[in-house]
Amino acid sequence: MLDHEQVLIRRGPRSGLPMILAVHSTALGPAAGGLRLWNYPDWRDGLADALRLSAAMTLKFAVAGLDSGGGKTVVALPQGARPDPARRRDLLYDVADMIDSLGGVYAAGPDVGTGPADMAVIGEVTAHVFCRPESLGGSGDSSPHTARGTVAALRAVTRRLYGDGDLKGRRMAVIGLGHVGEHLCRLLAAEGADLTVTDIDPAKTRIAAELGAAWRSPEEIISAEVDVLVPAALGGVLTTGVVRDLRCRAVVGPANNQLDTDEAGELLRERGVIWVPDYVVSAGGVINAITTELYDFDAGQALARVNAIERTVADLLEAAEALGVTPARAAQETARRRIRAAMASRG
Numbered sequence: 001m002l003d004h005e006q007v008l009i010r011r012g013p014r015s016g017l018p019m020i021l022a023v024h025s026t027a028l029g030p031a032a033g034g035l036r037l038w039n040y041p042d043w044r045d046g047l048a049d050a051l052r053l054s055a056a057m058t059l060k061f062a063v064a065g066l067d068s069g070g071g072k073t074v075v076a077l078p079q080g081a082r083p084d085p086a087r088r089r090d091l092l093y094d095v096a097d098m099i100d101s102l103g104g105v106y107a108a109g110p111d112v113g114t115g116p117a118d119m120a121v122i123g124e125v126t127a128h129v130f131c132r133p134e135s136l137g138g139s140g141d142s143s144p145h146t147a148r149g150t151v152a153a154l155r156a157v158t159r160r161l162y163g164d165g166d167l168k169g170r171r172m173a174v175i176g177l178g179h180v181g182e183h184l185c186r187l188l189a190a191e192g193a194d195l196t197v198t199d200i201d202p203a204k205t206r207i208a209a210e211l212g213a214a215w216r217s218p219e220e221i222i223s224a225e226v227d228v229l230v231p232a233a234l235g236g237v238l239t240t241g242v243v244r245d246l247r248c249r250a251v252v253g254p255a256n257n258q259l260d261t262d263e264a265g266e267l268l269r270e271r272g273v274i275w276v277p278d279y280v281v282s283a284g285g286v287i288n289a290i291t292t293e294l295y296d297f298d299a300g301q302a303l304a305r306v307n308a309i310e311r312t313v314a315d316l317l318e319a320a321e322a323l324g325v326t327p328a329r330a331a332q333e334t335a336r337r338r339i340r341a342a343m344a345s346r347g
C-alpha cells in the first residue's frame with residue numbers, strides 16, 4: 001500500500017536527471033524535508049530512499065511537536081557521477097520548479113550533497129525553501145542548532161541515569177568531529193563534561209588538544225568506559241557486534257540511522273543500555289530552521305523549542321519504562337497519537 005500522500009517523479013527538463021519529490025504526510029501541517037543529491041545504482045533506489053526518508057521526517061516533526069509533515073526530494077545521480085558544477089544551477093532550477101508546482105504543500109532544505117548556497121538558488125524560483133544563507137535572510141548552517149539539541153537530549157538522559165541533568169564531570173565519548181560534532185564538543189567542554197573523542201581524520205586531533213579531550217581511535221572508542229557514547233559521524237554504527245562491546249550506560253547522538261539492524265536495537269534493550277532514536281536527538285537543526293523561517297519565531301522562541309528536546313526525551317524515556325517498550329517504540333507511538341488526533345480533528 002502507498003503510505004504517502006503524493007510522489008512526483010520527473011526527469012529534469014534542463015538537467016536530464018531523475019528527481020523524486022515525496023510528500024509523506026501533511027496531517028500536522030505543510031511538509032518539509034531536505035534535498036538529497038546522491039549516487040544510486042538505479043533511480044528507483046533513489047525513489048526508495050525518498051519514500052523512506054520522507055516517512056522518517058513525518059516521525060521527526062511529530063515527536064518534536066512541530067506542526068509540519070514529512071517530505072523529501074532526491075536527485076538520483078548515476079553511480080560514480082559527480083554533479084557538474086557548471087550545470088548545478090540547471091539541476092537546482094529543475095528541483096525548484098517541482099517544489100513550486102506544489103504551491104506550498106512542501107518546502108525543501110539541505111540534506112546530504114546540498115547546502116545553504118543551493119537553497120539560495122532554489123529561492124530564486126520558489127519561496128518554499130529554508131536554510132538559505134543568513135546574508136539572504138535564511139537561517140543558514142543548521143549544525144550549531146543540531147548540536148544544541150543534542151546537549152538537551154544528553155541532559156535528559158543524564159537526569160534519567162543519575163537524578164540530575166548536570167553534565168559537569170560526566171564522561172562523554174563523541175564519535176565524529178565534523179560540523180555537528182565539533183560544535184557539540186565545544187558546548188560539552190563549556191559544561192565541564194569529561195570528553196573522549198575520535199574521528200577518522202587525524203587533523204581533528206587539534207580540536208581534542210584545544211578542548212583537553214582524550215583521543216581514541218574509532219575502534220577503541222566503542223568500548224570506552226563512559227556514561228554516554230555520542231555517535232556524530234555516519235549511520236549504521238550500532239551493529240550487534242558493536243553493541244556487545246559497549247561499556248557505556250547510554251548511546252545518544254545525532255548521527256542518522258545508527259541502528260544497523262532491529263536486532264541491534266533489541267540487544268541494546270537486553271543489555272540495559274539506553275538508546276534514544278537519532279531523529280529525536282538530531283531535531284534541533286530542523287526545529288530552528290522551520291520555526292524561524294516558516295513559523296516566524298524569533299531567535300529566543302526558536303531556541304526554547306530546540307531546548308524542549310530535553311522534555312521530549314524525558315517524556316519518551318518515562319513512557320518507554322511505563323509501557324515496557326524501547327524508547328524507539330515509545331517515539332513511534334507518540335508520533336502516531338499526534339497524527340491520529342490531528343486527522344480526527346480535521347474530520
Ligand SMILES: NC(=O)c1ccc[n+]([C@@H]2O[C@H](COP(=O)([O-])OP(=O)(O)OC[C@H]3O[C@@H](n4cnc5c(N)ncnc54)[C@H](O)[C@@H]3O)[C@@H](O)[C@H]2O)c1
Pocket residue numbers: 142143144146175176177178179180181198199200201218232233234235254255256282283285
Ligand atoms: N548537520 C546537521 O545539522 C545534521 C542534522 C541532523 C542529523 N545530522 C547527522 O549528524 C551526523 C554528522 O553530521 P555533520 O553535518 O557533522 O557531518 P560532517 O560530514 O560534517 O561530519 C562527519 C564527521 O565524521 C567523521 N567520520 C566519518 N566516519 C567516521 C568514523 N567511522 N569514525 C569516526 N569519525 C568518522 C568525518 O571525518 C567528519 O569529521 C550525520 O550522520 C548527519 O546525517 C546532521
